[in-house]
Amino acid sequence: MSIDDKNVILEIDGLQTYFYSSEGVAKAVDGASFSLSKGKVLGVVGESGCGKSVTAQSVMRLVPSPPGKIVGGRIMFDGKDLTKLSMAEMRHVRGDRISMIFQEPMTSLNPVFTIGDQLSEMFMLHRGMSRKDALDASVEMLARVQIPAPRARAREYPHQLSGGMRQRAMIAMALSCEPEILIADEPTTALDVTVQAQILDLIIKLKEDFGTAVEMITHDLGVIAETADSVVVMYAGRVVEQADTVELFENTLHPYTRGLLDSTPILGRRTAGKFEKLNEIKGMVPSLYSLPKGCKFQERCPKAMPICSEREPQLTEINDSHAVRCWLHIPH
């Protein structure tokens, strides 16, 4: 891969996060490996349940436990394995050095505290500021995410802000301590289409300003095309394809990635006179409790071969900016 080792800031290596329930063990993440480079945007794509959010929660050590548990692998950050840190040590990483924004700006801010209170908390906690200084810093931060009349807004409660404004406030909060990594878990999914682009532009602009690396989790390849430098495609808790963004779109190898691309609606296709149905990936995401032997995608794969149900392929480098986990492209 083209990743210069010096620039790697976060390296996930063979991560396994399992959930234990009465129905059995759900291997939500099973041997996922990828890395994040300084100041770059890494897109992580996949359908719901593919393990992309659980991977992010594992990095933050926010996997609800029980039932969830990180059972294997390493998450290397700044020379330390995050999976080995104590909760007290982890608290200095969270928010300060790695921070996270969530999908639902409606519910991810506490409804009973003002925006200013919730932002100030970051400065008081990680920067040891006084309440007054922290509030000033918060107002400044709100201005940086282009919230109009930031001082008045700081006094308001979350429900008084629109969805887009709330997500801006969340971004302000996440970036307030200038973290090295920002994990954005579907940051635009719950927003109006018109607001989505603004929020993405804002994240990219602030990323440049702060030099933050971004892990952009999404199911929307459009978001990836707009923002990401490189992409990781996940399926059933594994990385199935990994490439630089341009390479991925121009030279799509994995049938699952192909399926995701083909099922993205293209504006104007129907009005052009061709009443094609939207392509979809047939079948459903398999239950994590009963994954097939061999390649996990074989049952839905239009190009499945006999070997696919026998042995699981490994993630294999095709060229220095592209790796894929598929027997079509791996000699066997």
Next chain:
Amino acid sequence: MGPRERPQFTTMASYILRRVLQGLLVLLAVSFVCFCLFRYTGDPVLMLAGKYATQEEREMVRHAYGLDQPTHIQYIKFLGGALKGEFGKSYVSQVDALDTILERFPATFELALVAILISFAVGVGMGIVVSIWPKGCVSRILMSGSLLGISIPTFLTGILLVMLCSVYLEILPAFGRGDTVQLGPWRTGLLTLDGLKHIILPALTLSSYQLAVMMRLTRAGMREVMGEEYIKTAWAKGLSPAKVILKHALRNVLIPVVTIAGLSFGELIAFSIVTETIFQWPGMGNLLLTSIFETDQPIIVTYIMLTSCIILFINILVDLLYAVLNPKIRYN
């Protein structure tokens, strides 16, 4: 924010006004019931003039108390008196009924206050413990204990406490209010050590049910709130468990708990009859019971009217408190 605040204030004021008007309607209904009780349960003349009065004496009494006038005139007079706080004199002691009750009010109020404080503080505290360590030994004991608290009737709790603390251990007095201090019109037992010792057992008895309710309410609330997105955000900020639980979660949990606490405070004031009787507590409940035995109707009627007022007043107060705790209510 100046121009925005005015309409919000108006909404709040009109809301309170509406509640007060509703309250007045309820009071009117209560007064009618009281009047009927007063007028039609037994012949008040018989009560007033005595069994052995002659017909002439009875007519004199009937006339003197206006009992010979048409019913609606009597009701209007009753209402007029009630508005001025005149409910007539006790049949037994020939002292003004309202004065008699108000003299007993501080004792009942203090008992209810201490009881509600105990059940709120201890109940919420235990509720938090139980929700954080649901499988711990202490939690299991507390949860079973709360079932006892809910299901054991007050008189039994009282008698058991007296047996344990007064008879066997001999550490706390079993009856009476102890030494009191007169503060203006208010006679308090909370400022003397003896008074405090005396209030412990009755307050514990009175609080046992509410305590169990608050604990279960807090536990249910905590379980719900701890799964909310904004709690995930709070963890992701790097906050300590104490901050996440006692600040971010508890503030949201307390909204319904405070409401219940407020409402039950009114009930405790009005219905502490059993507890007051067990502990010979010189409060309104004790007085009511005696008055029922003696068919002292002015006292009974005054008691009902007064406690209705108190409960309505507390309900409105709780509404206001609810608005303070919940910013959404404040502005909508």
